[in-house]
Amino acid sequence: QIITLTNASQKGGVGKTTVALNLAFALAQRGWRTLIVDTDPQGALGLSLTPRVSAARGLVDCLLDGAAPLEVVIQTRVSQLAILPLGKLSIDRLVAYEEAVQDGRLYEVLTQLEGRYDLAILDTAAGFGATTVGALCAASYLITPVQAEPVALRSLPQLLDWIGWLRERGAPVELLGVVISMLQEEDPHSRRVAEELWERFPRELILEPPVPRDPAFLHATAAGVPVGLLSRTPPEVARVFDQLALSVEARVRLQ
Amino acid sequence: QIITLTNASQKGGVGKTTVALNLAFALAQRGWRTLIVDTDPQGALGLSLTPRVSAARGLVDCLLDGAAPLEVVIQTRVSQLAILPLGKLSIDRLVAYEEAVQDGRLYEVLTQLEGRYDLAILDTAAGFGATTVGALCAASYLITPVQAEPVALRSLPQLLDWIGWLRERGAPVELLGVVISMLQEEDPHSRRVAEELWERFPRELILEPPVPRDPAFLHATAAGVPVGLLSRTPPEVARVFDQLALSVEARVRLQ
Ligand SMILES: Nc1ncnc2c1ncn2[C@@H]1O[C@H](COP(=O)(O)OP(=O)(O)OP(=O)(O)O)[C@@H](O)[C@H]1O
Numbered sequence: 279q280i281i282t283l284t285n286a287s288q289k290g291g292v293g294k295t296t297v298a299l300n301l302a303f304a305l306a307q308r309g310w311r312t313l314i315v316d317t318d319p320q321g322a323l324g325l326s327l328t329p330r331v332s333a334a335r336g337l338v339d340c341l342l343d344g345a346a347p348l349e350v351v352i353q354t355r356v357s358q359l360a361i362l363p364l365g366k367l368s369i370d371r372l373v374a375y376e377e378a379v380q381d382g383r384l385y386e387v388l389t390q391l392e393g394r395y396d397l398a399i400l401d402t403a404a405g406f407g408a409t410t411v412g413a414l415c416a417a418s419y420l421i422t423p424v425q426a427e428p429v430a431l432r433s434l435p436q437l438l439d440w441i442g443w444l445r446e447r448g449a450p451v452e453l454l455g456v457v458i459s460m461l462q463e464e465d466p467h468s469r470r471v472a473e474e475l476w477e478r479f480p481r482e483l484i485l486e487p488p489v490p491r492d493p494a495f496l497h498a499t500a501a502g503v504p505v506g507l508l509s510r511t512p513p514e515v516a517r518v519f520d521q522l523a524l525s526v527e528a529r530v531r532l533q
Numbered sequence: 534q535i536i537t538l539t540n541a542s543q544k545g546g547v548g549k550t551t552v553a554l555n556l557a558f559a560l561a562q563r564g565w566r567t568l569i570v571d572t573d574p575q576g577a578l579g580l581s582l583t584p585r586v587s588a589a590r591g592l593v594d595c596l597l598d599g600a601a602p603l604e605v606v607i608q609t610r611v612s613q614l615a616i617l618p619l620g621k622l623s624i625d626r627l628v629a630y631e632e633a634v635q636d637g638r639l640y641e642v643l644t645q646l647e648g649r650y651d652l653a654i655l656d657t658a659a660g661f662g663a664t665t666v667g668a669l670c671a672a673s674y675l676i677t678p679v680q681a682e683p684v685a686l687r688s689l690p691q692l693l694d695w696i697g698w699l700r701e702r703g704a705p706v707e708l709l710g711v712v713i714s715m716l717q718e719e720d721p722h723s724r725r726v727a728e729e730l731w732e733r734f735p736r737e738l739i740l741e742p743p744v745p746r747d748p749a750f751l752h753a754t755a756a757g758v759p760v761g762l763l764s765r766t767p768p769e770v771a772r773v774f775d776q777l778a779l780s781v782e783a784r785v786r787l788q
């Protein structure tokens with residue numbers, strides 16, 4: 279039974295794709311067979327990796343053209359990590375894609391991969407549009423990155439409302455936790471956001487440690503890799519994701 | 534005839550709301566009667582300003598409950614600057630709101646304000662969902678903030694495709710220009726993005742100057758004001774928006 283973790287947030291640019299990719303890499307390194315799935319119509323995962331991923335077939339081909347998921351999953355050079363990219367999504371097919379994700383077909387695609395992966399990490403588009411709602415309905419757990427900046431904290435209540443609304447309608451998704459993202463220790467306004475999260479939430483809902491704002495992420499996206507693959511000795515910040523992987527393991531029933 | 538500028542981007546968190554708010558403030562200070570309109574279902578403008586704005590009635594009341602725009606527009610303490618907030622948008626009304634924005638009613642709301650404003654600056658949700666497409670169809674011009682980071686640059690072609698697609702279908706929206714956002718001069722990957730924009734686009738499509746990444750923006754959102762109102766002597770970065778206002782004036786037919 280694949281455990282599905284969906285990365286979502288109302289606020290844009292908080293690090294959903296960055297956290298999804300780097301957490302998936304860290305979990306794969308811990309030995310879990312991990313599949314990272316791009317549901318974002320902008321093909322976010324491809325944009326953070328390489329043109330090969332952006333050009334590849336993917337979820338769109340499964341949902342709209344009957345492709346078998348196993349035909350389009352990309353095995354990365356990290357043995358336990360595979361990618362199901364978005365695939366090519368033209369503007370004319372956007373509505374069809376959104377409808378397919380919303381009416382449960384995403385869940386069917388994941389079921390066709392049962393037994394091959396322990397974890398599926400879903401990246402989503404900002405906001406609660408059709409594709410994000412669909413990705414939440416297909417999920418066991420939600421992880422939400424909260425950027426350590428005032429505006430991002432203020433939009434967090436909306437996400438919590440959405441979870442309540444979805445659960446009332448039978449979606450089994452559970453909040454696994456908040457990832458504090460882009461924390462700037464030297465900026466009192468950034469630090470204050472982290473402090474408020476620690477004050478207002480039960481500790482088990484704030485995944486540790488926070489991810490600091492770090493130039494390594496721009497370097498990694500420029501190179502098209504997770505931070506853990508940036509160089510022979512990974513940068514300090516890669517270990518943050520190793521620790522986040524442990525936090526995630528402790529909370530999901532991974533065998 | 535109100536000139537409508539819509540701030541949009543596929544990529545999230547690139548500074549749409551920050552640029553919309555601070556550019557509107559700078560234009561108002563130049564003497565233009567400026568209305569900033571929040572079309573983003575997350576009520577982004579309210580989140581960057583004060584709880585009073587978040588709690589106020591707004592566009593939702595006009596589109597769904599027949600409120601007259603003049604009843605809900607908020608006059609700010611800056612005489613030439615007014616705000617049309619999103620208003621309260623419950624999850625149950627999201628679809629109705631999206632449909633109203635898409636079927637031309639947003640344009641009607643703006644027409645009811647003719648003669649009262651020179652400029653309307655529309656803030657939008659990330660991506661090209663229903664509300665953003667609606668806000669683009671109601672626009673004379675599009676301004677797109679491009680965050681000076683590799684991923685944001687890579688998603689820019691999608692925005693250009695969308696403009697082409699909309700114009701083919703009769704939307705009169707024209708790209709006024711790119712605002713380079715959150716530029717970090719000391720980071721080669723950030724600088725490289727700005728250089729590529731300068732290389733690949735005609736100079737008239739890149740609004741000058743770029744907006745640097747600056748702690749003043751976190752301070753301003755914490756205080757619920759545009760950067761120009763942060764203190765008695767505005768911070769250095771407020772002048773960037775004064776210059777951007779001049780760049781905008783030069784390109785739109787403002788009388
Ligand atoms: N900890 C960090 N330090 C510095 N930069 C970061 C960090 N995390 C992410 N970034 C950068 O911030 C930008 C936004 O990150 P990302 O694209 O992952 O956010 P997102 O929430 O997926 O955005 P969207 O809403 O468009 O899906 C990217 O340029 C990314 O490389």
Ligand SMILES: Nc1ncnc2c1ncn2[C@@H]1O[C@H](COP(=O)(O)OP(=O)(O)OP(=O)(O)O)[C@@H](O)[C@H]1O
Nearest residue numbers: 290427545546547548549550551659745746747750
């Ligand atoms: N030049 C800047 N320097 C530093 N921080 C900035 C700058 N511009 C914006 N920010 C901050 O970056 C974050 C994202 O900005 P903003 O909310 O304006 O982006 P957005 O594109 O409107 O996001 P969304 O996709 O959620 O609508 C906010 O915390 C904002 O205060």
Ligand SMILES: [Mg+2]
Nearest residue numbers: 294295322402
């Ligand atoms: Mg993303």
Ligand SMILES: [Mg+2]
Nearest residue numbers: 549550577657
């Ligand atoms: Mg915004």
